[in-house]
Amino acid sequence: MATTLFDDFNPLSSKQWKQKIQFELDGADYNETVIWNSPEDIQVKPFYHIDEFSKAALVETKAADFKICQNIFVYDVDKSIQRALNTLERGAESLRFTIQNEKTDIQKLLENLPLENRIVYFNLNFISIDFVKLLDSLSIQKKSVFYCNLDPIGYFAREGNWFTTSDKNNFDTIDLISKSTTNLSLLSVDLGLYQNAGATITQQIAYSLAHANEYLNRVxxxxxxxxFQISVGSNYFFEIAKLRALRMLFKLIAAEYNTDLECHLLATPTKRNKTIYDYNVNMLRTTTECMSAILGGADAVANLPYDSLYHKDNEFGDRIARNQLLILKHESYFDKVNNPADGSYYIESLTMQLAEKSLALFKDIESNGGFLKLLNDGTIKKKIQESAAKEQDLFDSKKEVLLGTNKYPNKEDKMKHDLELFPFVKIKPRKTLITPIIEKRLAEKLEQERLELE
Structure with a gap:
């Protein structure tokens, strides 16, 4: 019988490893020295061992099938057509169109695009039965897979008001659309809103599940x-575990409705840690965030251009963002292995702990009346603000570092004359039913102070 290298070594238990580490610490406290607490109140240990696991997190992902997605905001149909053609020729595999109103000539937009067997997402900032029915017929005609990302709850959370419709409420309109279409995926959950506003990972998972549960209850x-439109942060392993935990818990909740409904994960790097100063560092941040998304099992990844905060859409920024994903797929072989996180005790542990904490928070939300009730009374916004304030304090005290901004800044860097877009929170006074959840970057205050001194 063949022997292996490891047969020459006696197995060591986790207890023995811990004793060895304590000896090497030479009197320093083990818990204070090598264990740290995350914002999710998860203790991260210096090592993980198989004898600490009774079961693995059963998460089936198809990382090898992830699609490279291109974001296109449709403000000019002709320009959007050219941009879509260009990006498909240069390596994009799917498209995500953001459409502001139903007057957009969707037939013209899609008519000459090579979309057969491609996935196309549509983020609609309105609800129109006729528009969605047209999309449904076009998806059949183009032999494409269309995801019509209707998210009235997400719109309500972001804007403070519901979509304007002729029906009693937005859910009735969604129900009518579902009965009159056959080929579309209709619903979406904007998890990115909570992440970019400062929610912890546990909150992001729990809120998005409670958000989705409202649809399961009402449609x-x-x-x-x-x-699930996800924003991925820079906490590399935690973000991998976030996607895995979300997929696992959604399957659990869907089973309670006697359905095998699955979630489709469309990931984008977060804006929260992006900066206008030393902006090239954004490319490094988005690369690791895209890696987390792929390894966590995202079905598609739409990268964020390094200059998207302050530049209008441009070919160079698009190309660099797309090439980052192309390198991960074709040069780093991220498309070769399914379930790549399987067998990593650390990621397995994070997945299970995040799932347990998120499920507990989800149950708490449901026991207190559900997500919409807590959204209406301001509880969700308040909880996110509390988490965001803690993270902001860490950034302001330089305990959370953004290189080039709150640590090792380039004092010669000037940005005042390069701003094509306003990169800070925009205040739009209007009458709303609730106070909207506001996305805000960590570096905004510091950047505004620097701009004033230029």
């Missing part, structure tokens, strides 16, 4: 996958 027929 009688959901025939296709729900798209």
């Amino acid at each position: 009688p027929k959901i025939p296709k996958q729900i798209v």
Whole structure:
């Protein structure tokens, strides 16, 4: 019988490893020296061992099938057509169109695009039965897979008001659309809003599940996958575990409705840690965030251009963002292995702990009346603000570092004359039903102070 190298070594238990570490610490406290607490109140240990696991997190992902997605904001149909053609020729595999109003000529937009067997996402900032029915017929005509990312709850959370419709409420409109379409995935959950506003990972998972649960409760027929639009942060292993925990818990919740409905994960790097000063560092941040998304099992990844905060859409920024994903797929072989996180005790542990904490928070939300009730009374916004304030304090005290901004800044860096877009929170006074949840970057205050001194 063949022997292996490891047969020459006696197995060591986790207890023996810990004793060895304590000896090497030479009297320093083990818990204070080598264990740290995350914002999710998870203790991160210096090592993980198989004897600490009774079961693994059963998460099936198809990382090898992830698609490179291109974001296109449709403000000019002709320009959007050219941009879509260009990006598909240069390596993009799917498209995500953001459409502001139903007057957009969607037939013209899609008519000459090579979309057969491609996935196309549509973020609609409105609800129109006729518009969605047209999308449904076009998806059949183009032999494409269309995801119509309707998210009235996300719109309500972000804007403070519901979509304007002729029906009693937005859920009735969604129900009518689901009955009159056959080929579309209709619903989406904007998890990115909570992340970019400062929610912890546990909150992001729990809120998005409670958000989705409102649809499961209120829309009688959901025939296709729900798209979770996720923002991925820089905490590399935690973000991998976040996607895995979300997929695992959604499957658990869907089973309670006697459905095998699955979630479809569309990931984008977060804006929260992006900066206008030393902006090239954003490319490094988005690279690791895209890696987390892929390894966590995202179905598609739409990268964020390094200059998207302050530049209008441009070919160079698009190309660099797309090439980052192309390198991960074709040069780093991220498309060769499914379930790549399997067998990592650390990621397995994080997945299970995040899932347990998120499920507990989800149950608490449901026991207190559900997500919409807590959104209406301001509880969700308040909890996110509390988490965001803690993270902001860490950034302001330089305990959370953004290189080039709150540590090792380039004092010669000038940005005042390069700003094509306003990169800070925009205040839009209007009458709303609730106070909206506001996305805000960590570096905004510091950047505004620097701009004033230029």
